Amino acid sequence: MSEITKRYPGTLALNKVDARLEEGEILSLLGENGAGKTTLMKILYGMEKPDAGEIFIHGEKVAFNNPNDAIARGICMVHQHFMLVPAFTVVENVIAGIEPRKGVFIDRRAAESKVAALVEKYRFNIDPHAKVESLSVGEQQRVEILKALYRDAKILILDEPSAVLTPYEVDELFITLRFLREQGTSIVIITHKLKETMNVADRVMVLRNGVLIHDDVKPADTNPQELSEMMVGRLIQLEARHPSPRIGGVKFSVKNLTVKDERGCEKVKDVSFDIREGEILGIAGIEGNGQCELIEALTGLTTPESGEVLLDGKPLCGTARDFIDRGVGHVPEDRTHMGLIAPMTIKCNMILGYQDCPDMSRHKLMRWKEIATYAETCREEFGVKTPTVEAPVSSLSGGNQQKVIIARVLSREHEALIVAHPTRGIDVGAQEYIHNELYKFRDKGKAMLLISADLDEVVKLSDRLLVIYEGRIVADCAPEEFSKVQLGLLMTGNSLESVKEVGA
Numbered sequence: 118m119s120e121i122t123k124r125y126p127g128t129l130a131l132n133k134v135d136a137r138l139e140e141g142e143i144l145s146l147l148g149e150n151g152a153g154k155t156t157l158m159k160i161l162y163g164m165e166k167p168d169a170g171e172i173f174i175h176g177e178k179v180a181f182n183n184p185n186d187a188i189a190r191g192i193c194m195v196h197q198h199f200m201l202v203p204a205f206t207v208v209e210n211v212i213a214g215i216e217p218r219k220g221v222f223i224d225r226r227a228a229e230s231k232v233a234a235l236v237e238k239y240r241f242n243i244d245p246h247a248k249v250e251s252l253s254v255g256e257q258q259r260v261e262i263l264k265a266l267y268r269d270a271k272i273l274i275l276d277e278p279s280a281v282l283t284p285y286e287v288d289e290l291f292i293t294l295r296f297l298r299e300q301g302t303s304i305v306i307i308t309h310k311l312k313e314t315m316n317v318a319d320r321v322m323v324l325r326n327g328v329l330i331h332d333d334v335k336p337a338d339t340n341p342q343e344l345s346e347m348m349v350g351r352l353i354q355l356e357a358r359h360p361s362p363r364i365g366g367v368k369f370s371v372k373n374l375t376v377k378d379e380r381g382c383e384k385v386k387d388v389s390f391d392i393r394e395g396e397i398l399g400i401a402g403i404e405g406n407g408q409c410e411l412i413e414a415l416t417g418l419t420t421p422e423s424g425e426v427l428l429d430g431k432p433l434c435g436t437a438r439d440f441i442d443r444g445v446g447h448v449p450e451d452r453t454h455m456g457l458i459a460p461m462t463i464k465c466n467m468i469l470g471y472q473d474c475p476d477m478s479r480h481k482l483m484r485w486k487e488i489a490t491y492a493e494t495c496r497e498e499f500g501v502k503t504p505t506v507e508a509p510v511s512s513l514s515g516g517n518q519q520k521v522i523i524a525r526v527l528s529r530e531h532e533a534l535i536v537a538h539p540t541r542g543i544d545v546g547a548q549e550y551i552h553n554e555l556y557k558f559r560d561k562g563k564a565m566l567l568i569s570a571d572l573d574e575v576v577k578l579s580d581r582l583l584v585i586y587e588g589r590i591v592a593d594c595a596p597e598e599f600s601k602v603q604l605g606l607l608m609t610g611n612s613l614e615s616v617k618e619v620g621a
Protein backbone atom coordinates (compact mmCIF):
# COMPACT_ATOMS: atom_id res chain seq x y z
CA MET A 118 0.00 0.00 0.00
CA SER A 119 1.55 3.26 -1.06
CA GLU A 120 0.87 6.75 0.29
CA ILE A 121 -2.61 5.87 1.52
CA THR A 122 -4.55 8.89 2.71
CA LYS A 123 -8.05 8.81 4.17
CA ARG A 124 -9.96 11.77 5.49
CA TYR A 125 -13.22 11.77 7.43
CA PRO A 126 -15.04 14.97 8.39
CA GLY A 127 -12.74 16.63 10.90
CA THR A 128 -10.28 13.71 11.03
CA LEU A 129 -7.28 12.78 8.98
CA ALA A 130 -7.47 9.04 9.66
CA LEU A 131 -4.50 8.08 7.50
CA ASN A 132 -1.78 10.36 6.24
CA LYS A 133 0.32 8.99 3.36
CA VAL A 134 0.82 5.59 4.92
CA ASP A 135 3.13 3.10 3.20
CA ALA A 136 2.61 -0.50 4.23
CA ARG A 137 4.02 -3.73 2.88
CA LEU A 138 3.29 -7.35 3.58
CA GLU A 139 5.55 -10.22 2.56
CA GLU A 140 4.52 -13.69 1.55
CA GLY A 141 4.25 -16.01 4.51
CA GLU A 142 4.74 -13.46 7.25
CA ILE A 143 2.72 -12.43 10.28
CA LEU A 144 2.60 -8.68 10.59
CA SER A 145 1.31 -7.10 13.77
CA LEU A 146 -0.32 -3.70 13.38
CA LEU A 147 -0.17 -1.63 16.55
CA GLY A 148 -1.41 1.81 17.49
CA GLU A 149 -3.52 3.76 19.94
CA ASN A 150 -7.30 3.84 19.71
CA GLY A 151 -8.17 5.88 16.66
CA ALA A 152 -4.69 5.59 15.14
CA GLY A 153 -6.17 4.29 11.87
CA LYS A 154 -5.50 0.56 12.05
CA THR A 155 -9.00 -0.62 11.16
CA THR A 156 -9.33 2.04 8.47
CA LEU A 157 -6.10 0.96 6.79
CA MET A 158 -7.20 -2.66 6.76
CA LYS A 159 -10.73 -1.81 5.56
CA ILE A 160 -9.11 -0.06 2.62
CA LEU A 161 -7.07 -3.14 1.81
CA TYR A 162 -10.26 -5.21 2.07
CA GLY A 163 -12.25 -2.92 -0.23
CA MET A 164 -14.66 -1.76 2.49
CA GLU A 165 -13.44 1.83 2.41
CA LYS A 166 -12.00 3.83 -0.43
CA PRO A 167 -8.82 5.80 0.11
CA ASP A 168 -8.81 9.49 -0.84
CA ALA A 169 -5.34 8.99 -2.28
CA GLY A 170 -2.80 6.23 -2.57
CA GLU A 171 -2.39 2.96 -4.39
CA ILE A 172 -2.45 -0.75 -3.65
CA PHE A 173 -0.24 -3.29 -5.40
CA ILE A 174 -0.35 -7.07 -5.25
CA HIS A 175 2.80 -8.77 -6.55
CA GLY A 176 3.62 -5.48 -8.21
CA GLU A 177 0.32 -5.22 -10.03
CA LYS A 178 -1.82 -2.20 -9.26
CA VAL A 179 -5.31 -3.05 -8.01
CA ALA A 180 -8.41 -1.05 -7.12
CA PHE A 181 -11.21 -2.53 -5.05
CA ASN A 182 -14.77 -1.24 -5.10
CA ASN A 183 -16.02 -3.65 -2.47
CA PRO A 184 -14.92 -6.65 -0.41
CA ASN A 185 -15.91 -9.05 -3.20
CA ASP A 186 -13.20 -7.52 -5.38
CA ALA A 187 -10.69 -8.00 -2.57
CA ILE A 188 -11.81 -11.58 -1.91
CA ALA A 189 -11.36 -12.32 -5.61
CA ARG A 190 -7.72 -11.31 -5.14
CA GLY A 191 -7.35 -13.54 -2.09
CA ILE A 192 -7.79 -10.93 0.65
CA CYS A 193 -10.07 -11.80 3.56
CA MET A 194 -10.82 -9.98 6.79
CA VAL A 195 -12.14 -11.33 10.07
CA HIS A 196 -13.84 -8.54 11.98
CA GLN A 197 -13.86 -8.20 15.69
CA HIS A 198 -17.59 -8.77 15.78
CA PHE A 199 -18.13 -12.01 13.97
CA MET A 200 -20.51 -11.91 11.05
CA LEU A 201 -21.97 -15.39 11.31
CA VAL A 202 -25.59 -16.54 11.16
CA PRO A 203 -26.22 -18.30 14.49
CA ALA A 204 -29.01 -20.55 13.22
CA PHE A 205 -26.91 -21.86 10.30
CA THR A 206 -24.49 -24.75 10.50
CA VAL A 207 -20.75 -24.34 10.11
CA VAL A 208 -20.90 -25.45 6.48
CA GLU A 209 -23.80 -23.13 5.67
CA ASN A 210 -21.95 -20.18 7.16
CA VAL A 211 -18.73 -20.99 5.38
CA ILE A 212 -20.27 -21.30 1.93
CA ALA A 213 -22.77 -18.43 2.31
CA GLY A 214 -22.57 -16.21 -0.75
CA ILE A 215 -20.42 -18.55 -2.83
CA GLU A 216 -22.39 -21.80 -2.69
CA PRO A 217 -21.18 -24.37 -5.21
CA ARG A 218 -24.05 -25.14 -7.59
CA LYS A 219 -25.30 -28.05 -9.59
CA GLY A 220 -27.81 -26.51 -11.95
CA VAL A 221 -30.12 -24.41 -9.81
CA PHE A 222 -29.40 -26.41 -6.66
CA ILE A 223 -26.71 -25.96 -4.08
CA ASP A 224 -24.22 -28.78 -4.35
CA ARG A 225 -24.18 -29.64 -0.64
CA ARG A 226 -21.94 -32.66 -1.13
CA ALA A 227 -19.20 -30.65 -2.77
CA ALA A 228 -19.47 -27.93 -0.14
CA GLU A 229 -19.42 -30.37 2.74
CA SER A 230 -16.44 -32.30 1.50
CA LYS A 231 -14.42 -29.17 0.83
CA VAL A 232 -15.21 -27.80 4.30
CA ALA A 233 -14.47 -31.15 5.93
CA ALA A 234 -11.14 -31.32 4.12
CA LEU A 235 -10.19 -27.88 5.42
CA VAL A 236 -11.24 -28.73 8.98
CA GLU A 237 -9.06 -31.83 8.73
CA LYS A 238 -6.08 -30.08 7.19
CA TYR A 239 -6.00 -27.28 9.73
CA ARG A 240 -6.93 -29.57 12.66
CA PHE A 241 -9.79 -27.25 13.58
CA ASN A 242 -11.64 -29.72 15.73
CA ILE A 243 -15.14 -28.49 14.94
CA ASP A 244 -18.13 -30.36 13.61
CA PRO A 245 -19.07 -28.96 10.18
CA HIS A 246 -22.71 -29.82 10.88
CA ALA A 247 -22.93 -28.08 14.25
CA LYS A 248 -25.08 -24.97 14.47
CA VAL A 249 -22.94 -21.90 14.98
CA GLU A 250 -25.04 -20.81 18.00
CA SER A 251 -23.88 -23.92 19.86
CA LEU A 252 -20.19 -23.11 19.38
CA SER A 253 -17.89 -21.33 21.81
CA VAL A 254 -16.45 -17.97 20.88
CA GLY A 255 -13.13 -19.55 19.97
CA GLU A 256 -14.86 -22.07 17.72
CA GLN A 257 -16.89 -19.33 16.04
CA GLN A 258 -13.67 -17.56 15.28
CA ARG A 259 -12.37 -20.73 13.64
CA VAL A 260 -15.49 -20.68 11.46
CA GLU A 261 -14.62 -17.14 10.40
CA ILE A 262 -11.11 -18.29 9.52
CA LEU A 263 -12.57 -21.29 7.68
CA LYS A 264 -14.62 -18.87 5.62
CA ALA A 265 -11.42 -17.15 4.61
CA LEU A 266 -9.66 -20.43 3.82
CA TYR A 267 -12.62 -21.65 1.79
CA ARG A 268 -12.23 -18.50 -0.29
CA ASP A 269 -8.52 -19.32 -0.77
CA ALA A 270 -7.22 -16.37 1.22
CA LYS A 271 -3.63 -15.46 0.50
CA ILE A 272 -3.84 -12.47 2.80
CA LEU A 273 -5.74 -12.85 6.05
CA ILE A 274 -6.56 -9.79 8.15
CA LEU A 275 -7.59 -10.27 11.77
CA ASP A 276 -8.94 -7.22 13.62
CA GLU A 277 -8.47 -7.78 17.36
CA PRO A 278 -8.98 -11.53 17.11
CA SER A 279 -7.97 -12.34 20.65
CA ALA A 280 -10.02 -9.75 22.53
CA VAL A 281 -12.73 -12.28 23.30
CA LEU A 282 -10.63 -15.43 23.66
CA THR A 283 -9.34 -17.26 26.72
CA PRO A 284 -5.58 -17.86 27.02
CA TYR A 285 -5.98 -21.42 25.81
CA GLU A 286 -8.01 -20.33 22.78
CA VAL A 287 -5.41 -17.72 21.96
CA ASP A 288 -2.73 -20.44 21.93
CA GLU A 289 -4.87 -22.49 19.57
CA LEU A 290 -5.42 -19.51 17.28
CA PHE A 291 -1.70 -18.86 17.13
CA ILE A 292 -0.98 -22.47 16.24
CA THR A 293 -3.37 -22.05 13.31
CA LEU A 294 -1.76 -18.78 12.25
CA ARG A 295 1.72 -20.29 12.29
CA PHE A 296 0.48 -23.23 10.25
CA LEU A 297 -1.05 -20.85 7.73
CA ARG A 298 2.19 -18.94 7.54
CA GLU A 299 4.04 -22.14 6.68
CA GLN A 300 1.65 -22.56 3.75
CA GLY A 301 2.64 -19.13 2.49
CA THR A 302 -0.38 -17.17 3.73
CA SER A 303 0.35 -13.60 4.81
CA ILE A 304 -1.38 -12.45 7.97
CA VAL A 305 -2.06 -9.05 9.48
CA ILE A 306 -3.09 -9.09 13.11
CA ILE A 307 -4.36 -6.02 14.96
CA THR A 308 -4.19 -6.32 18.73
CA HIS A 309 -3.79 -4.29 21.89
CA LYS A 310 -2.23 -7.19 23.72
CA LEU A 311 1.46 -6.60 23.39
CA LYS A 312 2.64 -9.86 24.89
CA GLU A 313 0.77 -11.69 22.16
CA THR A 314 2.34 -9.54 19.51
CA MET A 315 5.74 -10.55 20.79
CA ASN A 316 4.66 -14.15 20.71
CA VAL A 317 3.31 -14.48 17.19
CA ALA A 318 4.50 -11.68 14.91
CA ASP A 319 7.48 -11.70 12.57
CA ARG A 320 7.38 -7.95 12.22
CA VAL A 321 5.61 -5.06 13.92
CA MET A 322 4.26 -1.90 12.36
CA VAL A 323 3.18 1.06 14.49
CA LEU A 324 0.70 3.78 13.53
CA ARG A 325 0.23 6.94 15.53
CA ASN A 326 -2.47 9.45 14.63
CA GLY A 327 -2.72 8.17 11.09
CA VAL A 328 1.01 8.35 10.49
CA LEU A 329 3.36 5.41 10.11
CA ILE A 330 5.90 5.60 12.95
CA HIS A 331 7.72 2.27 12.54
CA ASP A 332 7.35 -0.47 10.01
CA ASP A 333 10.17 -2.83 10.74
CA VAL A 334 10.29 -3.58 14.44
CA LYS A 335 11.38 -7.16 15.17
CA PRO A 336 9.75 -8.66 18.26
CA ALA A 337 13.07 -10.25 19.23
CA ASP A 338 14.67 -6.82 19.53
CA THR A 339 12.01 -5.22 21.72
CA ASN A 340 9.65 -5.76 24.67
CA PRO A 341 6.03 -4.86 25.55
CA GLN A 342 7.14 -1.82 27.51
CA GLU A 343 9.03 -0.43 24.55
CA LEU A 344 6.20 -1.23 22.14
CA SER A 345 3.70 0.63 24.30
CA GLU A 346 6.03 3.61 24.35
CA MET A 347 6.23 3.55 20.55
CA MET A 348 2.44 3.56 20.36
CA VAL A 349 1.57 6.26 22.85
CA GLY A 350 4.86 8.14 23.18
CA ARG A 351 5.25 7.74 26.94
CA LEU A 352 6.01 5.13 29.57
CA ILE A 353 3.10 2.93 30.68
CA GLN A 354 2.79 0.93 33.89
CA LEU A 355 1.70 -2.38 32.43
CA GLU A 356 1.15 -4.89 35.19
CA ALA A 357 1.37 -3.46 38.69
CA ARG A 358 -1.42 -4.54 41.03
CA HIS A 359 -2.95 -2.08 43.47
CA PRO A 360 -4.68 -4.08 46.18
CA SER A 361 -7.43 -2.31 48.09
CA PRO A 362 -6.11 -0.11 50.89
CA ARG A 363 -9.17 -0.70 53.08
CA ILE A 364 -11.89 -3.32 52.87
CA GLY A 365 -14.97 -2.64 55.01
CA GLY A 366 -18.31 -4.29 55.66
CA VAL A 367 -20.60 -6.03 53.18
CA LYS A 368 -21.93 -3.57 50.61
CA PHE A 369 -23.49 -5.66 47.84
CA SER A 370 -24.66 -9.20 48.20
CA VAL A 371 -26.18 -11.91 46.10
CA LYS A 372 -28.00 -14.75 47.84
CA ASN A 373 -28.92 -18.05 46.19
CA LEU A 374 -29.50 -16.42 42.84
CA THR A 375 -30.92 -18.54 40.04
CA VAL A 376 -31.49 -16.99 36.64
CA LYS A 377 -33.03 -18.48 33.51
CA ASP A 378 -32.40 -17.32 29.97
CA GLU A 379 -35.22 -16.45 27.58
CA ARG A 380 -35.58 -20.09 26.58
CA GLY A 381 -36.10 -21.13 30.17
CA CYS A 382 -32.68 -22.78 30.68
CA GLU A 383 -31.07 -22.22 34.06
CA LYS A 384 -27.94 -20.22 33.37
CA VAL A 385 -27.06 -19.04 36.88
CA LYS A 386 -27.45 -21.78 39.45
CA ASP A 387 -27.82 -20.90 43.12
CA VAL A 388 -25.02 -18.36 43.19
CA SER A 389 -24.15 -16.47 46.38
CA PHE A 390 -21.40 -13.97 47.15
CA ASP A 391 -20.74 -10.72 49.00
CA ILE A 392 -18.80 -7.70 47.85
CA ARG A 393 -17.40 -5.52 50.61
CA GLU A 394 -16.83 -1.80 50.77
CA GLY A 395 -13.62 -0.98 48.95
CA GLU A 396 -13.48 -4.31 47.17
CA ILE A 397 -13.31 -5.37 43.56
CA LEU A 398 -14.67 -8.86 43.17
CA GLY A 399 -13.57 -10.42 39.91
CA ILE A 400 -15.36 -13.20 38.09
CA ALA A 401 -13.22 -15.17 35.68
CA GLY A 402 -14.88 -17.46 33.19
CA ILE A 403 -15.23 -18.31 29.55
CA GLU A 404 -18.04 -16.45 27.84
CA GLY A 405 -21.36 -18.22 27.94
CA ASN A 406 -21.04 -19.70 31.42
CA GLY A 407 -23.78 -17.55 32.92
CA GLN A 408 -21.93 -14.24 33.21
CA CYS A 409 -24.34 -12.53 30.87
CA GLU A 410 -27.44 -13.68 32.76
CA LEU A 411 -25.80 -12.87 36.10
CA ILE A 412 -25.09 -9.31 34.99
CA GLU A 413 -28.63 -8.88 33.69
CA ALA A 414 -30.06 -9.94 37.03
CA LEU A 415 -27.71 -7.64 38.94
CA THR A 416 -28.67 -4.60 36.88
CA GLY A 417 -32.42 -5.06 36.76
CA LEU A 418 -32.53 -6.11 33.12
CA THR A 419 -34.10 -9.45 34.03
CA THR A 420 -35.93 -10.76 37.05
CA PRO A 421 -34.24 -13.78 38.63
CA GLU A 422 -36.10 -17.06 39.10
CA SER A 423 -35.24 -17.04 42.75
CA GLY A 424 -32.79 -15.50 45.17
CA GLU A 425 -32.02 -12.01 46.28
CA VAL A 426 -29.75 -9.08 45.51
CA LEU A 427 -29.02 -6.60 48.30
CA LEU A 428 -27.36 -3.21 48.35
CA ASP A 429 -26.43 -1.86 51.79
CA GLY A 430 -28.63 -4.57 53.28
CA LYS A 431 -31.76 -3.52 51.38
CA PRO A 432 -33.22 -5.65 48.58
CA LEU A 433 -32.62 -4.43 45.05
CA CYS A 434 -35.53 -5.12 42.75
CA GLY A 435 -37.63 -3.65 40.00
CA THR A 436 -36.53 -2.40 36.63
CA ALA A 437 -33.16 -1.25 35.34
CA ARG A 438 -34.35 2.29 36.11
CA ASP A 439 -34.81 1.38 39.79
CA PHE A 440 -31.33 -0.13 39.92
CA ILE A 441 -29.79 3.02 38.44
CA ASP A 442 -31.73 5.18 40.90
CA ARG A 443 -30.31 3.12 43.76
CA GLY A 444 -26.82 3.83 42.46
CA VAL A 445 -25.94 0.67 40.57
CA GLY A 446 -23.90 1.49 37.47
CA HIS A 447 -23.44 -0.89 34.56
CA VAL A 448 -20.74 -1.31 31.93
CA PRO A 449 -22.38 -3.82 29.56
CA GLU A 450 -20.40 -6.59 27.94
CA ASP A 451 -21.44 -5.95 24.40
CA ARG A 452 -20.88 -2.37 23.45
CA THR A 453 -22.49 -2.45 20.04
CA HIS A 454 -25.72 -4.13 21.06
CA MET A 455 -26.22 -3.01 24.63
CA GLY A 456 -23.87 -0.18 25.36
CA LEU A 457 -24.50 2.36 22.64
CA ILE A 458 -27.08 3.56 20.15
CA ALA A 459 -24.96 3.77 17.02
CA PRO A 460 -26.66 6.54 15.02
CA MET A 461 -27.10 8.80 18.06
CA THR A 462 -24.54 11.48 18.85
CA ILE A 463 -21.61 10.90 21.18
CA LYS A 464 -23.15 13.52 23.48
CA CYS A 465 -26.44 11.65 23.85
CA ASN A 466 -24.69 8.32 24.30
CA MET A 467 -22.72 9.86 27.14
CA ILE A 468 -25.90 10.35 29.19
CA LEU A 469 -27.89 7.26 28.13
CA GLY A 470 -29.73 5.90 31.13
CA TYR A 471 -29.18 9.08 33.10
CA GLN A 472 -31.32 11.35 30.93
CA ASP A 473 -33.99 11.64 33.66
CA CYS A 474 -31.55 12.77 36.33
CA PRO A 475 -32.14 16.36 37.51
CA ASP A 476 -28.86 17.64 36.08
CA MET A 477 -29.80 16.33 32.63
CA SER A 478 -33.49 17.19 32.37
CA ARG A 479 -36.17 19.03 34.25
CA HIS A 480 -39.92 18.41 33.85
CA LYS A 481 -39.14 16.13 30.90
CA LEU A 482 -37.24 18.90 29.12
CA MET A 483 -33.64 18.12 28.25
CA ARG A 484 -31.08 20.61 29.53
CA TRP A 485 -29.04 20.62 26.33
CA LYS A 486 -26.59 23.30 27.39
CA GLU A 487 -25.62 21.44 30.56
CA ILE A 488 -25.50 18.15 28.66
CA ALA A 489 -23.15 19.61 26.06
CA THR A 490 -20.80 20.91 28.76
CA TYR A 491 -20.95 17.58 30.56
CA ALA A 492 -20.19 15.61 27.38
CA GLU A 493 -17.31 17.94 26.59
CA THR A 494 -15.80 17.34 30.05
CA CYS A 495 -16.19 13.57 29.65
CA ARG A 496 -14.51 13.72 26.27
CA GLU A 497 -11.51 15.54 27.67
CA GLU A 498 -11.14 13.48 30.82
CA PHE A 499 -11.38 10.14 29.06
CA GLY A 500 -9.54 11.20 25.93
CA VAL A 501 -12.29 10.27 23.46
CA LYS A 502 -10.77 10.98 20.06
CA THR A 503 -13.29 12.93 18.00
CA PRO A 504 -13.54 16.36 16.40
CA THR A 505 -16.94 16.93 18.06
CA VAL A 506 -19.32 15.28 20.51
CA GLU A 507 -22.12 16.06 18.05
CA ALA A 508 -20.84 13.33 15.69
CA PRO A 509 -22.61 9.95 15.66
CA VAL A 510 -21.00 7.51 18.08
CA SER A 511 -20.63 5.04 15.19
CA SER A 512 -17.98 7.30 13.65
CA LEU A 513 -15.63 6.56 16.56
CA SER A 514 -13.01 3.83 16.43
CA GLY A 515 -13.75 0.69 18.46
CA GLY A 516 -11.69 1.68 21.47
CA ASN A 517 -13.09 5.19 21.53
CA GLN A 518 -16.65 3.82 21.57
CA GLN A 519 -15.68 1.83 24.64
CA LYS A 520 -14.33 5.01 26.25
CA VAL A 521 -17.75 6.66 25.85
CA ILE A 522 -19.40 3.90 27.89
CA ILE A 523 -16.72 4.02 30.56
CA ALA A 524 -16.95 7.81 30.76
CA ARG A 525 -20.75 7.65 31.08
CA VAL A 526 -20.56 5.34 34.06
CA LEU A 527 -17.44 6.58 35.82
CA SER A 528 -18.21 10.27 35.72
CA ARG A 529 -21.33 9.85 37.86
CA GLU A 530 -21.80 8.88 41.49
CA HIS A 531 -22.61 5.23 42.17
CA GLU A 532 -22.71 2.91 45.14
CA ALA A 533 -21.87 -0.21 43.20
CA LEU A 534 -20.68 -0.97 39.70
CA ILE A 535 -21.27 -4.05 37.59
CA VAL A 536 -18.52 -3.93 35.01
CA ALA A 537 -17.96 -6.30 32.10
CA HIS A 538 -14.77 -6.26 30.02
CA PRO A 539 -14.04 -2.59 30.79
CA THR A 540 -11.02 -2.32 28.52
CA ARG A 541 -11.95 -4.63 25.65
CA GLY A 542 -10.34 -3.12 22.58
CA ILE A 543 -8.73 -0.28 24.52
CA ASP A 544 -5.08 0.65 23.95
CA VAL A 545 -2.51 0.30 26.72
CA GLY A 546 -2.37 4.01 27.49
CA ALA A 547 -6.12 4.36 27.96
CA GLN A 548 -6.20 1.03 29.80
CA GLU A 549 -3.92 2.44 32.45
CA TYR A 550 -6.21 5.46 32.82
CA ILE A 551 -9.38 3.38 33.08
CA HIS A 552 -7.83 1.00 35.61
CA ASN A 553 -6.87 3.97 37.76
CA GLU A 554 -10.42 5.33 37.57
CA LEU A 555 -11.80 1.95 38.64
CA TYR A 556 -9.39 1.91 41.58
CA LYS A 557 -10.47 5.43 42.55
CA PHE A 558 -14.09 4.32 42.64
CA ARG A 559 -13.22 1.31 44.79
CA ASP A 560 -11.07 3.35 47.15
CA LYS A 561 -14.07 5.55 47.97
CA GLY A 562 -15.38 2.48 49.80
CA LYS A 563 -17.70 1.35 47.02
CA ALA A 564 -18.27 -2.15 45.67
CA MET A 565 -17.43 -3.42 42.20
CA LEU A 566 -18.14 -6.64 40.38
CA LEU A 567 -15.75 -7.15 37.48
CA ILE A 568 -16.35 -9.68 34.77
CA SER A 569 -13.66 -10.22 32.21
CA ALA A 570 -12.44 -12.91 29.88
CA ASP A 571 -9.04 -11.26 30.02
CA LEU A 572 -7.26 -13.11 32.80
CA ASP A 573 -4.43 -10.60 33.04
CA GLU A 574 -6.94 -7.87 33.68
CA VAL A 575 -9.13 -9.73 36.14
CA VAL A 576 -6.11 -10.87 38.17
CA LYS A 577 -4.62 -7.39 38.13
CA LEU A 578 -7.75 -5.52 39.24
CA SER A 579 -9.48 -7.89 41.62
CA ASP A 580 -9.12 -8.02 45.37
CA ARG A 581 -10.86 -11.37 45.38
CA LEU A 582 -11.58 -13.75 42.53
CA LEU A 583 -14.39 -16.17 41.75
CA VAL A 584 -14.35 -18.62 38.86
CA ILE A 585 -17.65 -19.36 37.16
CA TYR A 586 -18.30 -22.51 35.16
CA GLU A 587 -21.69 -23.59 33.79
CA GLY A 588 -23.52 -21.16 36.01
CA ARG A 589 -21.86 -22.14 39.28
CA ILE A 590 -19.06 -20.60 41.27
CA VAL A 591 -16.35 -23.26 41.25
CA ALA A 592 -13.58 -21.38 43.04
CA ASP A 593 -13.30 -18.47 45.47
CA CYS A 594 -9.71 -17.38 45.93
CA ALA A 595 -7.16 -14.62 46.25
CA PRO A 596 -6.26 -13.26 42.79
CA GLU A 597 -2.77 -14.67 42.81
CA GLU A 598 -3.53 -17.92 44.57
CA PHE A 599 -3.63 -19.79 41.27
CA SER A 600 -1.45 -19.43 38.18
CA LYS A 601 -3.08 -18.33 34.92
CA VAL A 602 -2.78 -21.87 33.63
CA GLN A 603 -4.60 -23.16 36.71
CA LEU A 604 -7.30 -20.51 36.35
CA GLY A 605 -7.69 -21.48 32.72
CA LEU A 606 -8.21 -25.09 33.79
CA LEU A 607 -10.82 -24.07 36.37
CA MET A 608 -12.61 -21.99 33.75
CA THR A 609 -12.89 -25.03 31.50
CA GLY A 610 -14.46 -27.23 34.14
CA ASN A 611 -11.55 -29.02 35.81
CA SER A 612 -12.07 -29.70 39.49
CA LEU A 613 -10.37 -27.68 42.18
CA GLU A 614 -8.53 -30.77 43.43
CA SER A 615 -7.12 -31.72 40.03
CA VAL A 616 -6.06 -28.12 39.42
CA LYS A 617 -4.24 -27.93 42.75
CA GLU A 618 -2.33 -31.07 41.77
CA VAL A 619 -1.19 -29.41 38.55
CA GLY A 620 0.23 -26.60 40.63
CA ALA A 621 1.92 -28.91 43.09
Ligand SMILES: Nc1ncnc2c1ncn2[C@@H]1O[C@H](COP(=O)(O)OP(=O)(O)OP(=O)(O)O)[C@@H](O)[C@H]1O
Binds near residue numbers: 128129516544
Ligand atom coordinates in the same frame (compact mmCIF):
# COMPACT_ATOMS: atom_id res chain seq x y z
N1 LIG B 1 -17.10 6.37 9.33
C1 LIG B 1 -16.34 7.26 9.95
N2 LIG B 1 -16.71 8.56 10.03
C2 LIG B 1 -15.94 9.49 10.67
N3 LIG B 1 -14.76 9.20 11.25
C3 LIG B 1 -14.33 7.94 11.20
C4 LIG B 1 -15.09 6.90 10.56
N4 LIG B 1 -14.41 5.73 10.66
C5 LIG B 1 -13.28 6.03 11.35
N5 LIG B 1 -13.22 7.34 11.66
C6 LIG B 1 -12.13 8.02 12.40
O1 LIG B 1 -10.90 7.63 11.85
C7 LIG B 1 -9.92 7.48 12.88
C8 LIG B 1 -9.28 6.10 12.77
O2 LIG B 1 -10.23 5.11 13.12
P1 LIG B 1 -9.91 3.57 13.15
O3 LIG B 1 -11.19 2.87 13.40
O4 LIG B 1 -9.13 3.20 11.95
O5 LIG B 1 -8.97 3.46 14.45
P2 LIG B 1 -8.27 2.18 15.07
O6 LIG B 1 -6.80 2.39 15.00
O7 LIG B 1 -8.81 0.94 14.47
O8 LIG B 1 -8.69 2.32 16.62
P3 LIG B 1 -9.20 1.21 17.70
O9 LIG B 1 -7.96 0.64 18.32
O10 LIG B 1 -9.93 2.04 18.70
O11 LIG B 1 -10.05 0.22 17.01
C9 LIG B 1 -10.64 7.71 14.19
O12 LIG B 1 -10.37 9.00 14.65
C10 LIG B 1 -12.10 7.58 13.84
O13 LIG B 1 -12.89 8.39 14.67
Ligand SMILES: [Mg+2]
Binds near residue numbers: 154
Ligand atom coordinates in the same frame (compact mmCIF):
# COMPACT_ATOMS: atom_id res chain seq x y z
MG1 LIG C 1 -10.08 -0.62 15.20
